[in-house]
Amino acid sequence: xxxxxxxxxxxxxxxxxxxxxxxxxxxxxxxxxxxxxxxxxxxxxxxxxxxxxxxxxxxxxxxxxxxxxxxxxxxxxxxxxxxxxxxxxxxxxxxxxxxxxxxxxxxxxxxxxxxxxxxxxxxxxxxxxxxxxxxxxxxxxxxxxxxxxxxxxxxxxxxxxxxxxxxxxxxxxxxxxxxxxxxxxxxxxxxxxxxxxxxxxxxxxxxxxxxxxxxxxxxxxxxxxxxxxxxxxxxxxxxxxxxxxxxxxxxxxxxxxxxxxxxxxxxxxxxxxxxxxxxxxxxxxxxxxxxxxxxxxxxxxxxxxxxxxxxxxxxxxxxxxxxxxxxxxxxxxxxxxxxxxxxxxxxxxxxxxxxxxxxxxxxxxxxxxxxxxxxxxxxxxxxxxxxxxxxxxxxxxxxxxxxxxxxxxxxxxxxxxxxxxxxxxxxxxxxxxxxxxxxxxxxxxxxxxxxxxxxxxxxxxxxxxxxxxxxxxxxxxxxxxxxxxxxxxxxxxxxxxxxxxxxxxxxxxxxxxxxxxxxxxxxxxxxxxxxxxxxxxxxxxxxxxxxxxxxxxxxxxxxxxxxxxx
Amino acid sequence: xxxxxxxxxxxxxxxxxxxxxxxxxxxxxxxxxxxxxxxxxxxxxxxxxxxxxxxxxxxxxxxxxxxxxxxxxxxxxxxxxxxxxxxxxxxxxxxxxxxxxxxxxxxxxxxxxxxxxxxxxxxxxxxxxxxxxxxxxxxxxxxxxxxxxxxxxxxxxxxxxxxxxxxxxxxxxxxxxxxxxxxxxxxxxxxxxxxxxxxxxxxxxxxxxxxxxxxxxxxxxxxxxxxxxxxxxxxxxxxxxxxxxxxxxxxxxxxxxxxxxxxxxxxxxxxxxxxxxxxxxxxxxxx
Numbered sequence: 001x002x003x004x005x006x007x008x009x010x011x012x013x014x015x016x017x018x019x020x021x022x023x024x025x026x027x028x029x030x031x032x033x034x035x036x037x038x039x040x041x042x043x044x045x046x047x048x049x050x051x052x053x054x055x056x057x058x059x060x061x062x063x064x065x066x067x068x069x070x071x072x073x074x075x076x077x078x079x080x081x082x083x084x085x086x087x088x089x090x091x092x093x094x095x096x097x098x099x100x101x102x103x104x105x106x107x108x109x110x111x112x113x114x115x116x117x118x119x120x121x122x123x124x125x126x127x128x129x130x131x132x133x134x135x136x137x138x139x140x141x142x143x144x145x146x147x148x149x150x151x152x153x154x155x156x157x158x159x160x161x162x163x164x165x166x167x168x169x170x171x172x173x174x175x176x177x178x179x180x181x182x183x184x185x186x187x188x189x190x191x192x193x194x195x196x197x198x199x200x201x202x203x204x205x206x207x208x209x210x211x212x213x214x215x216x217x218x219x220x221x222x223x224x225x226x227x228x229x230x231x232x233x234x235x236x237x238x239x240x241x242x243x244x245x246x247x248x249x250x251x252x253x254x255x256x257x258x259x260x261x262x263x264x265x266x267x268x269x270x271x272x273x274x275x276x277x278x279x280x281x282x283x284x285x286x287x288x289x290x291x292x293x294x295x296x297x298x299x300x301x302x303x304x305x306x307x308x309x310x311x312x313x314x315x316x317x318x319x320x321x322x323x324x325x326x327x328x329x330x331x332x333x334x335x336x337x338x339x340x341x342x343x344x345x346x347x348x349x350x351x352x353x354x355x356x357x358x359x360x361x362x363x364x365x366x367x368x369x370x371x372x373x374x375x376x377x378x379x380x381x382x383x384x385x386x387x388x389x390x391x392x393x394x395x396x397x398x399x400x401x402x403x404x405x406x407x408x409x410x411x412x413x414x415x416x417x418x419x420x421x422x423x424x425x426x427x428x429x430x431x432x433x434x435x436x437x438x439x440x441x442x443x444x445x446x447x448x449x450x451x452x453x454x455x456x457x458x459x460x461x462x463x464x465x466x467x468x469x470x471x472x473x474x475x476x477x478x479x480x481x482x483x484x485x486x487x488x489x490x491x492x493x494x495x496x497x498x499x500x501x502x503x504x505x506x507x508x509x510x511x512x513x514x515x516x517x518x519x520x521x522x523x524x525x526x527x528x529x530x531x532x533x534x535x536x537x538x539x540x541x542x543x544x545x546x547x548x549x550x551x552x553x554x555x556x557x558x559x560x561x562x563x564x565x566x
Numbered sequence: 567x568x569x570x571x572x573x574x575x576x577x578x579x580x581x582x583x584x585x586x587x588x589x590x591x592x593x594x595x596x597x598x599x600x601x602x603x604x605x606x607x608x609x610x611x612x613x614x615x616x617x618x619x620x621x622x623x624x625x626x627x628x629x630x631x632x633x634x635x636x637x638x639x640x641x642x643x644x645x646x647x648x649x650x651x652x653x654x655x656x657x658x659x660x661x662x663x664x665x666x667x668x669x670x671x672x673x674x675x676x677x678x679x680x681x682x683x684x685x686x687x688x689x690x691x692x693x694x695x696x697x698x699x700x701x702x703x704x705x706x707x708x709x710x711x712x713x714x715x716x717x718x719x720x721x722x723x724x725x726x727x728x729x730x731x732x733x734x735x736x737x738x739x740x741x742x743x744x745x746x747x748x749x750x751x752x753x754x755x756x757x758x759x760x761x762x763x764x765x766x767x768x769x770x771x772x773x774x775x776x777x778x779x780x781x782x783x784x785x786x787x788x789x790x791x792x793x794x795x796x797x798x799x800x801x802x803x804x805x806x807x808x809x810x811x812x813x814x815x816x817x818x819x820x821x822x823x824x825x826x827x828x829x830x831x832x833x834x835x836x837x838x839x840x841x842x843x844x845x846x847x848x849x850x851x852x853x
Contacts, residue, residue: 031852192850202846208837211645213637234838235827237644237820242670246637249630253610253641256628257649258833261641279631370847377837406833407608407626407642408649415620417629418613426576426621427629 006182007066008055008131011083012075015047017124021073022053024128024149026193026364028142033187035061035366039359041547044218044302050082057135057184061191061366063330064476065359067552070182073131092179094130094172096123105134105175112167122164129168134176136183139169192367196360196473199331200290201226203338204262205234207377209288211261213239213250218302219358220264220292244269248276248287255285256416258406260342264290267309268299274316277351281321283416284393284402284442286345286352288338293357293519295546304546305359307472307519311527313353314501322348322400322445324452325501327355327472331365333498336375343378344452348445349404355500357519359548360473384410391423392416395437400444450502457496461512464493468554469537470517471497471525478517480551485558492558497525503532513538517554520544569594571604574624585736585762585772586615589683590622592739593654596746597625608649610639612664615690616656616683616762633663636671636680643676644820646831650750653680658688661697661719668719671755672726676819679749679756683736685764686716693767703769721798723757724791724811730756731794731811735779736763737772741807748809754818761805775805782808 008025012018022038029036037056043049054069056062072087074080074095087093094105107130109123116122125146132142146161172180194202201223204212214224228238237259241247247263254261265273270291280287291313295306313325324344328334337354345352382403384390390412394402402423407414415425420435428434457475460482461467470478475496485492495514497504508514508529516526516537521544529535541557543549572594580586597607607625611617613632620627626649630638635653643651653660660668660682671680687705688694694707697717704711723731730752734742742760749756761779763772786808787793794811828835838846 027852190851190853192847194847194850202843205838205846206843208835210832210835211641213641231823232827235835237823237827237832239640239644241637242666245634246640246667246670249634249637250641250644252630253628253638253643254645254832255641256638257608257642257645258831259641259645259835260832261645275631276634279634283628283630370850372843372847373840379836381833406646406831408605408646408831409833411603411605413604413624413626415627415629417621417627418631419629425627425629427579427618 004059005062006057006071006135007069008057008071008073009069009083009086010053010073010075011050011079013048013079014042014045014051016075018051018053018075021124021128022055024145025131026055027145028132028137029055029057029184030191030193031145032137032141032184033189034059034184035189035191036193036364037061037063037366039065039363039548042303050079052083059187061368062480063365064480065548065550067550071131071134073127075127092134094134103179105172107168107171107175109168113164116167117160117164122160125161125164126168129165130172132165133169133172134180134182136180138186139166141186189368192370193364194331194367194370195362195364196331196334196356197222197292198226199335200338200354200356203335204342205236206372207260207339207342208379209236209260209262209342211237211251211254211259212263213241213247214264215241215244215247215269217266217269219294219361220266220290222361223264223290244272245276248273248289249279251287252276252280252283252285255287256283256407258409260286260346262288262290264292266292266294267296267312270309270312270316275318277323278317278319278321279418280351281317281319281323281442282418284349285416286349288341288345288352288354290354290356292361293355295544301546303358305357305519305548306544306546307357307474308524308544310355310471310500310520310524313355314528321442322350322449323501324350324352324449325355326352326499327497328360329473329475329496329498330360332367332370334360335372337498339375339377343375344449347378347380348401348449350445350449355472357473384412387412392425393421393423393438393441395423395441397441399448400441402441446502450505453499453502453504455504455506457494457498459494461493461495464491464512466490466492466513466515467495468492468517469495469514469525469529471500474517474519474549477549477551478554481554481558484551484555488559490558500528503528506533508533508535515539515541515558517541517549519549569598572597572624574622576621578622579618580615581766583765585765586619586683588736588739589681589742589760589762590619592742592746593681594623595743596750599743600747600750602650606650607652608642609652609654610635610642611654612659613690614656614659614688616654617659619654633659633667635659636664636667639678640671640674640676640819643678646833647677647820647824647829648831651678652750653678655680655682657682657684657686657698658696661717665697669722672723672728674819675729675755675816677754679746679752679758681746682757682759683762684759685762685768687764687767689764689767718798720757720759720810721795724794724798727791727813728757728811729754729813730809732756732758732809733761733805733807734758735761735775735805735807737776738779738807741781745809754816761807778803778805780804780806782806782810788812
């Protein structure tokens with residue numbers, strides 16, 4: 001039997017409710033016991049444009065985007081037209097507009113809503129019902145989801161929505177005839193469905209974060225929003241800063257005073273933070289910075305995805321200082337990497353940069369299990385009682401890590417300076433003495449830090465003659481592309497980096513072809529691999545049009561011999 | 567007043583005879599008279615001659631980046647409200663490089679005392695014009711005479727109803743200490759600008775400042791916002807010193823958090839426990 005794997009594409013203008021439709025359909029699928037993966041791509045506007053919300057439904061998790069859909073729900077004629085190329089040959093378009101194409105189901109959502117229920121606002125619920133009807137979902141499931149969703153608005157709202165959904169359901173079933181072969185019987189699985197950036201927020205509370213300052217910038221804003229909304233429950237203080245410069249300096253101030261502190265931004269805001277990252281390096285103040293990538297340069301494509309800031313993250317900030325740069329693969333990995341970020345920021349007293357992107361931020365991933373404590377929070381705090389004569393920047397330490405106390409914690413005074421400084425944090429110009437010793441002490445952290453770095457994940461590498469090398473949120477797509485390529489008799493494996501700086505201690509085999517897969521135009525990982533390991537890649541698959549890399553995209557480019565043109 | 571507990575042995579890098587020494591003395595006296603211990607105090611600064619002050623006063627300190635003292639202090643204050651957090655800054659640091667932070671600090675009203683050494687020029691970078699250099703002065707930069715109008719940031723502070731707005735003179739140490747004492751004791755934001763003649767780069771002899779300084783008279787009503795604006799707008803060749811304005815009482819930055827969530831220093835917190843995490847993650851399942 002063919003493995004069930006259904007792609008639904010909901011397309012419409014901003015303001016037409018595709019987010020609500022997608023979220024509700026997702027809940028229906030999850031409640032029905034299916035694994036769910038969703039991703040979104042949208043324009044930078046509040047009304048109008050054409051956006052899409054994709055759902056992937058399967059029996060076991062398939063947390064990767066695909067290019068083509070089985071069902072396209074078009075909320076307006078332009079949306080249907082724009083996304084029709086993404087419908088499979090045997091896929092079905094469902095919309096309220098007559099179309100003389102084959103495989104089209106026409107249901108007048110708005111007209112029905114007005115005629116049967118007196119208002120236009122039930123059109124989306126009719127559409128949800130229609131998709132459920134096409135998929136053969138049990139009626140009781142979506143009725144219950146609608147009840148949960150609208151119960152705050154009273155029983156009549158719940159009932160009208162349920163009737164509207166049933167109307168759509170029955171009409172779709174009727175219109176389907178034998179075209180809709182899907183069946184989604186109730187399963188007894190219950191997956192965790194977690195959005196990428198919500199995993200970062202959840203992990204930060206687990207890791208003991210108590211402070212976030214940030215300036216709203218897509219696609220990073222969800223992190224501070226979630227923490228702020230849940231302030232009373234989890235106790236994270238959040239402040240909307242006047243700019244990203246203030247945001248990182250506030251986080252550094254809070255970190256200096258002993259709070260586990262973070263900030264989150266995208267490329268442009270990160271550029272403003274560069275000076276602050278250097279300050280964290282110099283004052284040895286732990287801080288976690290989420291850099292949610294979107295295409296640049298400048299404002300770029302504000303709501304789209306990219307992997308264009310890897311080399312920037314590694315190099316941002318004037319002067320030289322140790323830092324850690326990680327790029328999580330998916331929601332689960334984002335959770336664990338966030339905890340690791342807080343742990344190592346405190347252990348080594350350094351800035352830690354988490355590279356996410358719009359795709360990872362806004363996608364929902366399914367997991368059968370979610371062991372939150374795979375990497376537990378660790379604290380590296382000193383006992384004020386252990387010191388007679390406390391020196392914040394004691395140079396006689398191992399690995400460059402001096403004991404860190406907090407101002408006001410004890411009678412010991414704590415000083416920090418952005419100037420080069422002596423062991424007590426006071427300005428020094430003693431070039432051959434205090435200054436060079438302090439500089440060396442900071443850089444001493446690099447060796448130990450490098451030993452904390454996880455090696456890249458390897459899949460089917462030993463049997464492969466071609467290895468796809470990637471980093472960050474492209475993991476699931478690369479992994480899926482291996483199946484597509486293996487089916488074409490390619491012997492491919494995957495090597496995937498989620499911890500990128502300091503560079504992991506890894507080697508490349510001379511008798512394999514390495515193809516570097518990444519979401520940018522200039523091959524930033526490829527450049528890094530050449531600089532750090534002398535690797536000359538045999539080819540690359542690059543995407544920089546603002547959309548996520550998919551297995552289909554990779555397979556097509558690899559089959560066309562690494563021609564990277566978008 | 568005995569100020570020994572706030573003395574330290576760090577070599578002072580200011581020019582001999584600098585009026586900053588008067589400000590330093592006034593601050594040590596104030597902290598001593600308020601009965602503060604060095605470990606209760608945290609002074610935050612940016613870059614410039616004024617910003618070196620925390621090195622010469624025995625307490626906790628964070629000497630950060632140019633213009634960025636205010637956000638660092640805001641973070642420290644949020645993370646540990648038990649500290650007496652001060653910002654010591656200059657006209658270039660605070661009104662130039664850090665102007666945006668200065669504005670938004672007024673919206674937040676943190677319980678921080680901000681002391682701005684105003685010498686009307688850049689001293690550490692050798693005599694350029696600053697945001698407060700008077701029109702027509704000759705500085706090492708720009709070429710010609712200064713053509714850009716000076717900022718009136720005390721006026722800005724009054725417009726934004728800052729709780730405590732004062733001006734002092736580095737040459738009147740006792741009077742200045744009185745202002746510091748009130749400013750530090752004020753619950754909420756206090757802004758104290760100190761006229762600090764630069765003996766190296768200044769265009770006028772220090773005595774010229776002394777002649778113009780006038781203490782506000784006893785009848786002056788610091789609660790009258792329009793009178794305060796009038797005072798800072800029409801100085802008529804004099805420099806009024808004293809408490810210029812006392813704003814209305816309003817919530818202090820992070821007060822709601824401290825009342826509803828926690829008023830403990832944030833270094834005391836640890837991770838969210840396993841049971842809470844498991845319950846929280848279970849919300850992401852359907853059942």
